[in-house]
Amino acid sequence: MRKFLNGPWVLLMPTLIILTCVVLLPLLLSLWTSFTPFKLTKPDTLYRFVGFRNYERLIGDLDFWIAFGRTVLFLAIALNLELVFGLGIALLINKITYGQRTLRTLMMFPMMFSPILVGFQWKYIFNDNIGLMNNFLREFGVIQPIPWLVDGILANVSIMAAEIWSSTSVFAILLLAGLLGIPKDPIEAAKVDGCNSWQVFKNITLPFLMPFVFIAMTIRSLDVARAYDIVQMMTGGGPAKRTELLWTLISRTGYVDAKMGMANAMSYISIFLSIAFTFFFFYKLIEARQRLSYE
Amino acid sequence: MNKKQINNILIWFSAIVLIILIMTPGLWVVLTAFRPQVDVMAKPAVWIPRNLNLIQFETMLFGGSEGSMGRSPIPVLSYLRNSLIISFTSTFIAVLVGTIGGYGFARHNFKHKNKYFLLIMLTRTIPGISLSLPIFIIFSKIGLIDTHIGIILVFVALNIPFTIWLTDGFFRQIPRAMSEVAMTDGCTKLQAFWHIELPLSRSGIASAGIFAFLISWNEYALVSNLARSTDSKTLTVGLMDFTAQFTINWPGMCALAVFIIIPALILTFMVQKHLVTGLTFGGVKG
Numbered sequence: 136m137r138k139f140l141n142g143p144w145v146l147l148m149p150t151l152i153i154l155t156c157v158v159l160l161p162l163l164l165s166l167w168t169s170f171t172p173f174k175l176t177k178p179d180t181l182y183r184f185v186g187f188r189n190y191e192r193l194i195g196d197l198d199f200w201i202a203f204g205r206t207v208l209f210l211a212i213a214l215n216l217e218l219v220f221g222l223g224i225a226l227l228i229n230k231i232t233y234g235q236r237t238l239r240t241l242m243m244f245p246m247m248f249s250p251i252l253v254g255f256q257w258k259y260i261f262n263d264n265i266g267l268m269n270n271f272l273r274e275f276g277v278i279q280p281i282p283w284l285v286d287g288i289l290a291n292v293s294i295m296a297a298e299i300w301s302s303t304s305v306f307a308i309l310l311l312a313g314l315l316g317i318p319k320d321p322i323e324a325a326k327v328d329g330c331n332s333w334q335v336f337k338n339i340t341l342p343f344l345m346p347f348v349f350i351a352m353t354i355r356s357l358d359v360a361r362a363y364d365i366v367q368m369m370t371g372g373g374p375a376k377r378t379e380l381l382w383t384l385i386s387r388t389g390y391v392d393a394k395m396g397m398a399n400a401m402s403y404i405s406i407f408l409s410i411a412f413t414f415f416f417f418y419k420l421i422e423a424r425q426r427l428s429y430e
Numbered sequence: 431m432n433k434k435q436i437n438n439i440l441i442w443f444s445a446i447v448l449i450i451l452i453m454t455p456g457l458w459v460v461l462t463a464f465r466p467q468v469d470v471m472a473k474p475a476v477w478i479p480r481n482l483n484l485i486q487f488e489t490m491l492f493g494g495s496e497g498s499m500g501r502s503p504i505p506v507l508s509y510l511r512n513s514l515i516i517s518f519t520s521t522f523i524a525v526l527v528g529t530i531g532g533y534g535f536a537r538h539n540f541k542h543k544n545k546y547f548l549l550i551m552l553t554r555t556i557p558g559i560s561l562s563l564p565i566f567i568i569f570s571k572i573g574l575i576d577t578h579i580g581i582i583l584v585f586v587a588l589n590i591p592f593t594i595w596l597t598d599g600f601f602r603q604i605p606r607a608m609s610e611v612a613m614t615d616g617c618t619k620l621q622a623f624w625h626i627e628l629p630l631s632r633s634g635i636a637s638a639g640i641f642a643f644l645i646s647w648n649e650y651a652l653v654s655n656l657a658r659s660t661d662s663k664t665l666t667v668g669l670m671d672f673t674a675q676f677t678i679n680w681p682g683m684c685a686l687a688v689f690i691i692i693p694a695l696i697l698t699f700m701v702q703k704h705l706v707t708g709l710t711f712g713g714v715k716g
Contacts, residue, residue: 141619146534149527150550150590157587158553161564168564181567224448230441238445240702244452247698249648251666252690255673256459259680267458270475300455360557364650368670382559382651389563390655402560409555417548 162406169400175393189400198376199384199401206381206408209291210359213298217355218348220299221306228307229314239311242304250301250361254368257297258284261369284370287377294378297365306351313347314340346427349420356412360405381405456691463487463684470680486685506686508660509668515578516653516664517646520585525639527586528593533623535594536601547594554591558651566655576658584652589642596641600634601627640701644694665690 139145169189173181193199228238245253260267261283269280283293317340325335363382366372372383385405389398462470464482490506535547565584566575574580608630609622617625628635650666657663663671669686 143534143538143540146530146538147546150531150594153527153583153587153590154550154553157565157584158556158561161561161568162556164567165560165564168567227441227444227448231445238449240699241449241452243698243702244456247644247691247694248456249650249666249690249694251648251650251669252687255669255683255687256455258673259459259462259684260455265471265473265475265680267454273474300452304452357551357554360559360651363557363559364666367650368673382557385563386559386651386655390566395563395567399563402557402563405560406556409557410552413552413555 165399165402168396169403171396173396173399175395180396185396189397192397193400193404198379201376202379202381202384203404205291205379206405209295209298209362209380210412213295213302213362214352214355214359216295216299217303217306218351220303221351222310222344222348224303224307225310225314228311239308242307242311245301245304246308248301250364251368253297253301254365257293257300257365258369261293285374290370290374290378294362294366294369297369298362301365302355305355306348309347309351309354310344313344317343343427345423346420349416349423352416353413353420356409356416359412360409381408459684459687460691462681463688465681467679467681486681487688489682490685490689504668504672504682504686505660506665506668506689509663509665510689512578512657512660512662513647513664513666516581516585516662517643519578520582520589520646521639521643523582524586524589524593524642525635528590528638528642529597529635531590532594532597533601533627535598537606547598550591550594553587558649559655562652562655565652569656575656576662578662581653581656581662581664584656585646585649588649588652589645592645593638593642596638597631597634600631604630637701640697644697647690647694 168181170186171181171183172185172188224242228235228242231238248256263269263280263282263285266283268283269277272281282289284290321339322335325339330338360382362380363386366378366380366383367386370378372379372387381401382405385398385401388394388401461479463486464484465479466481466483466485469476469479469481490504531550535543561584569575569580574583604627609617609619609626612622612626613619647664648666649664650670653662653664654667654670657667665686669683669690672683672686
């Protein structure tokens with residue numbers, strides 16, 4: 136008993152109890168539910184085991200695969216652009232000596248916006264009737280209002296813009312923290328030895344920044360599903376499923392169509408997607424960290 | 431002009447463009463909240479703000495002013511009350527539990543420590559909407575749907591992992607020797623924690639708290655499904671409902687948006703410095 140009280144477990148107990156009750160047990164329930172034809176309207180169906188039927192149906196479900204593909208593509212494009220923009224912004228702010236702190240603080244502005252608010256403000260900006268975008272274009276003679284949130288491609292681009300606006304600063308701020316921590320000596324030495332600034336960036340700055348890139352990616356991969364809030368607000372997955380992501384599809388299947396069993400099966404696939412993302416970047420982070428300490 | 435001056439001008443020019451891109455969307459929403467409906471709907475657009483007023487806020491807080499449609503259709507005060515109760519309570523509990531857990535990770539070595547840490551972090555990766563499905567089923571069985579307690583419980587679980595990540599980093603910055611000295615001088619472990627480590631990591635715990643508050647305040651996917659009425663709907667859900675129902679009243683919707691942004695704005699500026707150190711420390715030296 137004394138050993139238990141002095142050990143780590145007594146400290147971790149409250150955390151483990153809460154996470155078991157609120158996350159682990161519900162996940163087990165949803166795993167079970169995904170093997171049943173459970174519908175909210177028919178409570179008895181919760182106890183009917185049908186094996187992998189939901190998953191088999193999903194494999195043949197084109198709507199599901201389109202939403203899945205769109206989600207992966209959306210994340211790939213958004214995260215890469217956020218990284219590139221974030222790096223550019225960090226390098227820019229790093230160059231500025233006067234007013235750097237103020238700029239960094241301003242950079243944090245989008246971070247305080249809840250995703251639902253981000254969705255709202257971009258819905259307003261891209262509104263075809265009175266939105267900032269179309270009003271602005273009208274000044275330049277584009278009389279015909281552009282249907283930003285209705286056209287298939289434009290709607291996806293608009294959502295992407297909202298997503299990038301809200302999350303680029305995470306990258307910018309963490310990468311700036313990395314840049315500020317780079318030791319000056321190797322850079323000076325390299326310049327004396329005749330490296331140009333691209334070579335310095337590629338061979339010194341970038342390897343040093345890599346752990347920070349992966350920290351940012353890991354932190355971002357924890358909340359990629361926030362895109363659900365943005366999409367739900369801006370288009371609701373529509374019009375005609377043109378902006379449907381995995382998460383809006385789950386929500387529609389589970390709550391609107393009341394097909395909980397099927398929604399839980401989709402859910403499991405989305406959970407694995409998220410975990411895979413996080414794992415990937417977390418191991419990259421550990422790898423980059425080790426490489427840095429060897430050199 | 432020499433090359434260096436041109437360079438400087440370019441840098442400042444890009445910085446200004448950047449600030450405009452970052453600030454405009456938010457400021458435009460805030461500005462709209464104070465503008466009359468006519469100006470917002472005007473074509474061609476009215477760019478220079480005129481006739482700014484507080485009508486939207488008055489309608490929202492005190493019901494309609496004289497001559498308007500009467501009471502506000504939006505129960506903003508209920509949403510605000512729910513948001514405050516849920517966010518404060520869940521933050522308090524999450525910070526309490528998370529700090530204890532973070533201390534456990536920072537000060538103890540045990541088998542598979544990194545794996546447990548990763549496992550706890552992984553609970554955070556589960557998309558809110560996926561987690562909401564089974565919780566919805568359980569809560570409707572045990573009567574926690576549309577209650578503060580149910581939502582608070584979920585938010586606590588949502589915030590613990592991040593609190594552990596942050597506080598673990600801050601506790602590890604404090605040299606172990608400090609509490610060891612105190613303990614050889616006769617302090618118990620708890621006293622050493624209370625008098626030495628806790629005060630030293632105060633700023634870290636505070637930022638973890640503010641961060642947890644912001645997550646709760648901004649959350650949508652879970653609340654929107656676990657709340658059914660004004661008994662527990664928060665401001666974010668309110669904004670969504672409002673947008674779906676009254677698509678024309680942009681100034682009104684923007685006023686509601688301002689309600690959501692102001693507390694977040696103040697808190698983020700308070701926490702900004704510690705946040706970056708906390709996140710990168712936990713990550714790089716871990």
